[in-house]
Amino acid sequence: MILYGSSLSPFVRKVLAFAAEKGVALDLQRTGDTPGQPSDAFLEASPLRKMPALREGDFTLPDSSAIVQYLEALQPEPNLIPMEAKARGRVIWFEEFADTVLSACGGKMFYNRIVRPRFLGQPADEHVAGVAEREELPPLLDYLESVVPDAGGFLVEDRITLADIAICSGFPNFAHMGCERDLARHGRLFAYVDAILARPSFAPWIERENAYLARAAA
Numbered sequence: 001m002i003l004y005g006s007s008l009s010p011f012v013r014k015v016l017a018f019a020a021e022k023g024v025a026l027d028l029q030r031t032g033d034t035p036g037q038p039s040d041a042f043l044e045a046s047p048l049r050k051m052p053a054l055r056e057g058d059f060t061l062p063d064s065s066a067i068v069q070y071l072e073a074l075q076p077e078p079n080l081i082p083m084e085a086k087a088r089g090r091v092i093w094f095e096e097f098a099d100t101v102l103s104a105c106g107g108k109m110f111y112n113r114i115v116r117p118r119f120l121g122q123p124a125d126e127h128v129a130g131v132a133e134r135e136e137l138p139p140l141l142d143y144l145e146s147v148v149p150d151a152g153g154f155l156v157e158d159r160i161t162l163a164d165i166a167i168c169s170g171f172p173n174f175a176h177m178g179c180e181r182d183l184a185r186h187g188r189l190f191a192y193v194d195a196i197l198a199r200p201s202f203a204p205w206i207e208r209e210n211a212y213l214a215r216a217a218a
């Protein structure tokens with residue numbers, strides 16, 4: 001199965017980690033050879049031109065949430081989207097929180113601090129990124145601090161689920177930007193996140209990203 005995109009996208013990272021936890025092999029491919037010029041194969045799979053998109057032979061599927069649901073149905077074990085009603089509802093809530101508010105806030109920071117200067121040759125817009133970091137992000141982290149377990153624990157059903165994968169998928173980008181961590185305010189959250197990101201489903205991708213960003217900065 002081909003997954004189009006870059007693991008620097010939290011949505012792509014979510015699918016890569018989800019597939020790795022399931023033991024499903026994905027072939028990660030770029031959306032095109034030239035930045036800003038998506039390939040026909042990618043466009044066929046992603047009508048909204050967003051990453052990730054999946055291809056399995058003639059079958060194509062855009063959107064990280066659609067793709068994880070597809071993978072879960074394709075290979076039900078290990079189960080990552082619980083069957084029990086309340087647990088399932090909570091997992092979808094955490095995925096929604098990550099994909100909407102957390103990602104929108106992180107995206108403003110990442111686009112303006114990393115994508116514009118390093119990949120588009122445009123100046124960083126520190127004003128937009130700074131407002132997101134100082135004003136929008138802390139209350140979101142406050143909420144997460146209030147719900148996460150201690151390091152080594154999980155958000156739902158005391159085992160790894162899509163909830164942990166989705167929530168933690170955005171955090172490597174904060175580290176890529178060198179964001180400071182307020183450990184007095186969000187210490188439990190960062191300890192929880194670091195433990196999830198140390199899993200073999202995430203760690204190799206983050207290592208590759210670090211090497212890639214170091215090269216892009218050189």
Ligand SMILES: N[C@@H](CCC(=O)N[C@@H](CS)C(=O)NCC(=O)O)C(=O)O
Pocket residue numbers: 009010011049050051052062063064065099
């Ligand atoms: N709902 C989509 C969102 C995907 C998304 O917004 N991807 C971003 C990268 S993080 C993208 O491809 N942006 C390119 C664009 O908007 O043109 C999903 O879950 O896959």
